[in-house]
Amino acid sequence: MKIHGQPHRAIEADHERRIARIVDQTVLPHEVAWRELETLEDAAEAIVAMRVRGAPLIGATAAFGMFFALREDASDAAMQHARAALHATRPTAVNLRWALDRVILAVASFAPENRAEAAWSEALAICEEDVRTNHAIGRHALELFRSLQAKKADPSAPLNIMTHCNAGWIACVDWGTAISPIYQAHDAGMKVHVWVSETRPRGQGASLTAWELREHGVPHTLIVDNNAGHLIQRGLVDLVIVGADRVTAQGDVANKIGTYLKALAAKEHDVPFYVAIPLSTIDWTMTDGVRDIPIEQRSAREVTHIPGLNAQGHREEVLIAPAGTPARNDGFDVTPARFVSALVTEHGAVEASAKALAGLRARV
Amino acid sequence: MKIHGQPHRAIEADHERRIARIVDQTVLPHEVAWRELETLEDAAEAIVAMRVRGAPLIGATAAFGMFFALREDASDAAMQHARAALHATRPTAVNLRWALDRVILAVASFAPENRAEAAWSEALAICEEDVRTNHAIGRHALELFRSLQAKKADPSAPLNIMTHCNAGWIACVDWGTAISPIYQAHDAGMKVHVWVSETRPRGQGASLTAWELREHGVPHTLIVDNNAGHLIQRGLVDLVIVGADRVTAQGDVANKIGTYLKALAAKEHDVPFYVAIPLSTIDWTMTDGVRDIPIEQRSAREVTHIPGLNAQGHREEVLIAPAGTPARNDGFDVTPARFVSALVTEHGAVEASAKALAGLRARV
Numbered sequence: 001m002k003i004h005g006q007p008h009r010a011i012e013a014d015h016e017r018r019i020a021r022i023v024d025q026t027v028l029p030h031e032v033a034w035r036e037l038e039t040l041e042d043a044a045e046a047i048v049a050m051r052v053r054g055a056p057l058i059g060a061t062a063a064f065g066m067f068f069a070l071r072e073d074a075s076d077a078a079m080q081h082a083r084a085a086l087h088a089t090r091p092t093a094v095n096l097r098w099a100l101d102r103v104i105l106a107v108a109s110f111a112p113e114n115r116a117e118a119a120w121s122e123a124l125a126i127c128e129e130d131v132r133t134n135h136a137i138g139r140h141a142l143e144l145f146r147s148l149q150a151k152k153a154d155p156s157a158p159l160n161i162m163t164h165c166n167a168g169w170i171a172c173v174d175w176g177t178a179i180s181p182i183y184q185a186h187d188a189g190m191k192v193h194v195w196v197s198e199t200r201p202r203g204q205g206a207s208l209t210a211w212e213l214r215e216h217g218v219p220h221t222l223i224v225d226n227n228a229g230h231l232i233q234r235g236l237v238d239l240v241i242v243g244a245d246r247v248t249a250q251g252d253v254a255n256k257i258g259t260y261l262k263a264l265a266a267k268e269h270d271v272p273f274y275v276a277i278p279l280s281t282i283d284w285t286m287t288d289g290v291r292d293i294p295i296e297q298r299s300a301r302e303v304t305h306i307p308g309l310n311a312q313g314h315r316e317e318v319l320i321a322p323a324g325t326p327a328r329n330d331g332f333d334v335t336p337a338r339f340v341s342a343l344v345t346e347h348g349a350v351e352a353s354a355k356a357l358a359g360l361r362a363r364v
Numbered sequence: 365m366k367i368h369g370q371p372h373r374a375i376e377a378d379h380e381r382r383i384a385r386i387v388d389q390t391v392l393p394h395e396v397a398w399r400e401l402e403t404l405e406d407a408a409e410a411i412v413a414m415r416v417r418g419a420p421l422i423g424a425t426a427a428f429g430m431f432f433a434l435r436e437d438a439s440d441a442a443m444q445h446a447r448a449a450l451h452a453t454r455p456t457a458v459n460l461r462w463a464l465d466r467v468i469l470a471v472a473s474f475a476p477e478n479r480a481e482a483a484w485s486e487a488l489a490i491c492e493e494d495v496r497t498n499h500a501i502g503r504h505a506l507e508l509f510r511s512l513q514a515k516k517a518d519p520s521a522p523l524n525i526m527t528h529c530n531a532g533w534i535a536c537v538d539w540g541t542a543i544s545p546i547y548q549a550h551d552a553g554m555k556v557h558v559w560v561s562e563t564r565p566r567g568q569g570a571s572l573t574a575w576e577l578r579e580h581g582v583p584h585t586l587i588v589d590n591n592a593g594h595l596i597q598r599g600l601v602d603l604v605i606v607g608a609d610r611v612t613a614q615g616d617v618a619n620k621i622g623t624y625l626k627a628l629a630a631k632e633h634d635v636p637f638y639v640a641i642p643l644s645t646i647d648w649t650m651t652d653g654v655r656d657i658p659i660e661q662r663s664a665r666e667v668t669h670i671p672g673l674n675a676q677g678h679r680e681e682v683l684i685a686p687a688g689t690p691a692r693n694d695g696f697d698v699t700p701a702r703f704v705s706a707l708v709t710e711h712g713a714v715e716a717s718a719k720a721l722a723g724l725r726a727r728v
Contacts, residue, residue: 029686195692198667198684200564200588206668206685214686222667222691224564226589226622230697233624233654258590260597264628290597303562303586304570306670308682318672318682320562321570322393322578327586328559333594 001169001183002216003032009131009174011052011060013124018071020064020123024051025170029211030309037061040069040082047089047096054171055245056130056278059099062086063123066103070119074112079104095280099126130173133278136346138180141241141276144342144349145185145192148238148272158191158219160238162228165199165256166208167243167276177243177276179212181344186218194220195237197228199256201302201329225258232265240266241274241344247282251337251352252289257330263339272341275352279345279364282357289334296331303327365533365547366580367396373495373538375416375424377488382435384428384487388415389534393575394673401425404433404446411453411460418535419609420494420642423463426450427487430467434483438476443468456660459644463490494537497642500710502544505605505640508706508713509549509556512602512636522555522583524602526592529561529620530568531607531640532576541607541640543576545708550582558584559601561592563620565666565693589622596629604630605638605708611646615701615716616653621694627703636705639716643709643728646721653698660695667691 002008003023012021014036024033026049035051037043043065046052052061069082083100090096106122107115149159167178175183185192194213199205206222213220223231231237240262246254253259253275266273286292304327307317321327340352347364350356366372367387376385378400388397390413399415401407407429410416416425433446447464454460470486471479513523531542539547549556558577563569570586577584587595595601604626610618617623617639630637650656668691671681685691704716711728714720 030683198564200562200590203684206689210689211686214689220690222664222685222689224589224621224667224693226564226620226625227692227694227697229624229628230621230659230694231692233697256590257588257594260593261590261625261629264593264632265625268628295594300586303588306672306682306684308670308684309687310674310680310682316674316680316682318670318674318680319394320567320670320672321586322575323673325570325574325578325586326584328591328595329588330591330594333591333597 001174001212004215009127010057010170011064011127011173013064013127018120020061022046022052022061023170025053025208026051027315028170029207030315037064038068040065040085043068044085044089047086055093055095056172058090058093059095060123060127060130060173062096063099063103063119063126066100067116067119067123070107070116074115079107079115102126127173131175133346134172134175134177134180137177137276137278137344138175138184140348141181141274141344142184144272144274144344145181145190145239149190152238156191158193159185160193160195160236162195162197162231162237162240162262163209164197164205164242164259164262166204166212168209168212170208170212177278178241179209180276181241182218183216186216192218194218195231196220196222197225197258197262198222199258200225203306204256228262229265232269232271237271239272239274241276244275244277244281245332246293247275247277247343248286248289248293249282249284249357250287250354251340251343251357252293253335253340253352254289254293254332255335257333260333260335263335267339273339274342274344275340276344279347284361287354290336293334295333298329298331300327300329303329365538365576368579373491374421374534375428375491375537377491382484384425386410386416386425387534389417389572390415391679393571394679401428402432404429404436404449407432408449408453411450419457419459420536422454422457423459424487424491424494424537426460427463427467427483427490430464431480431483431487434471434480438479443471443479462644466490491537495539497710498536498539498541498544501541501640501642501708502539502548504712505545505638505708506548508636508638508708509545509554509603513554516602520555522557523549524557524559524600526559526561526595526601526604526626527573528569528606528623528626529563530572530576532573534572534576541642542605543573544640545605546582547580550580556582558582559595560584560586561589561622561626562586563622564589567670568620592626593629596633596635601635603636603638605640608639608641608645609696610657611639611641611707612650612653612657613646613648613721614651614718615704615707615721616657617699617704617716618653618657618696619699621697624697624699627699631703637703638706638708639704640708643711648725651718654700657698659697662693662695664691664693667693
């Protein structure tokens with residue numbers, strides 16, 4: 001989508017120089033700094049330092065990392081070394097492993113001298129697929145938006161959409177998942193307004209979603225996470241749409257901590273609650289998400305300290321509690337399927353139920 | 365309650381010097397700075413600069429302010445001037461006006477030369493009443509705690525209590541409202557553990573409640589507001605208890621933004637949700653709180669900027685969103701009576717319903 005009015009992707013391939021460029025997300029929203037990735041080490045560092053984040057973008061970055069490695073040394077040993085080095089950057093990231101294995105599968109049958117070029121093509125293909133998938137998710141969700149818009153008492157009023165965390169283009173190669181239909185609605189001339197929830201502790205709503213929407217010109221308003229219930233109660237939210245980290249075979253949704261509170265409020269006030277996901281987010285081996293999805297415990301420091309820009313324009317972190325205060329920091333929560341109005345995938349919207357998901361799986 | 369192991373009140377009268385001392389809440393939790401109030405101007409400034417906050421504490425501070433004014437000049441004109449000056453510090457604070465009128469009523473019939481002493485006595489009486497009221501609220505809520513403790517699968521495990529914002533002793537003269545039973549339980553040797561919700565935007569949970577509990581030695585864990593639903597879903601919360609800014613005659617509760625989300629989660633998981641209030645918090649002129657309670661709109665800056673202590677130990681404010689991001693900041697939300705398990709007053713716990721509240725009103 002757009003940065004300073006120009007169309008961009010979160011990772012861009014330079015065909016001539018055979019390098020990749022990323023927006024360094026550690027300095028967003030206060031600065032837009034492009035970084036060039038030219039080596040395996042560059043790609044690994046970008047993932048470890050969280051200059052790139054979001055499962056699809058991490059996968060794409062790792063795929064380019066395989067190309068950089070194979071350009072230097074395309075032997076089987078070097079290939080396995082590169083895979084191990086990239087996999088170690090985020091050992092639990094499913095999408096990262098998937099991307100690495102996909103590149104290896106694509107290049108392994110080639111003679112070493114042709115492997116680098118095959119890896120470059122595969123990295124590009126991974127990017128293009130991500131863009132296509134996310135665009136399709138957005139297209140299907142946009143249909144839901146349109147029918148909600150048509151039902152509004154004043155159909156000329158903007159459609160008020162609430163989101164949580166960042167499921168936008170900067171977490172993917174382009175478009176995003178939950179934010180994809182918002183861009184498509186806006187680009188099609190539909191009036192939309194987005195309630196952006198800060199998303200403590202890491203503030204991805206305030207720092208990334210607000211930045212994305214601002215750069216692309218989509219009307220939005222930042223709120224603290226606490227404000228969500230009040231806005232939904234007062235009829236100021238027409239729908240909630242979020243992404244997900246994992247969805248079980250019965251439609252339970254693990255997503256950024258705080259998602260469940262929004263789902264509770266949406267249910268209480270009959271506001272649709274949509275979850276936008278590529279089909280690859282579904283973990284078919286799990287059913288009961290509350291029982292079985294492991295919840296990552298993150299550092300207390302994310303709760304007690306907040307980074308931002310000080311009055312002098314420097315990035316700084318401030319302590320907001322008594323020094324040494326104990327804190328608990330669950331990375332995710334699980335929203336049971338009964339709170340989810342629909343799962344919106346690249347193959348269309350589907351009910352969040354074991355039956356409907358099994359049907360979708362059989363169909364595609 | 366305790367600071368550095370010593371018992372204190374949030375406002376302390378020095379009988380010998382006829383001055384009052386307050387803890388400057390603008391520098392908490394990073395520094396405990398006592399300030400002496402000796403003049404009308406000192407008292408007014410403490411309220412305006414939010415060195416004191418919380419309805420009861422503001423009222424008590426204003427009462428001492430009247431004494432300081434009358435000590436200088438006890439004429440009718442001076443008394444009215446002092447009342448106007450103190451009232452202007454927070455024109456919408458009901459408790460502030462009540463305290464001022466109470467002092468005036470207590471002193472007006474005296475000859476000017478005796479008015480100052482009468483005001484001093486009345487200020488002390490206001491403080492003592494607040495302490496008694498809050499202690500009684502805590503005593504009644506403690507009974508509820510004990511019966512929940514007895515029902516726990518493992519009665520030797522700590523009772524897990526979740527609170528929101530700061531309804532502690534530092535918002536009152538002593539004890540607090542929602543936190544009063546927690547201190548009483550802890551002091552009585554009952555095992556309690558408190559989930560302290562940060563309470564964005566102003567962070568009163570992180571900065572004040574966490575500080576209070578730490579100083580008094582009560583086990584607690586800080587969480588981001590987003591974490592509340594997950595903990596309640598996982599059975600890690602035995603009860604939620606909060607204060608209130610206003611309760612209607614049918615039991616609807618206006619309290620700090622975010623309270624409603626906790627009430628929704630508590631209801632979904634059958635966790636008791638208590639609201640601790642002095643009877644004076646009930647606005648008998650209102651019934652439907654969602655319809656009628658005005659919701660204060662606060663500044664966008666509280667959403668986009670966060671104050672804290674930087675690495676050098678200096679207080680600083682950091683920007684957490686793109687500069688100029690529009691933000692909405694509702695100060696309060698309204699939790700309908702059906703989500704409230706009980707209102708706990710100084711006269712005992714009562715059902716949050718028009719009938720039960722009318723009965724209580726008739727009884728006392």
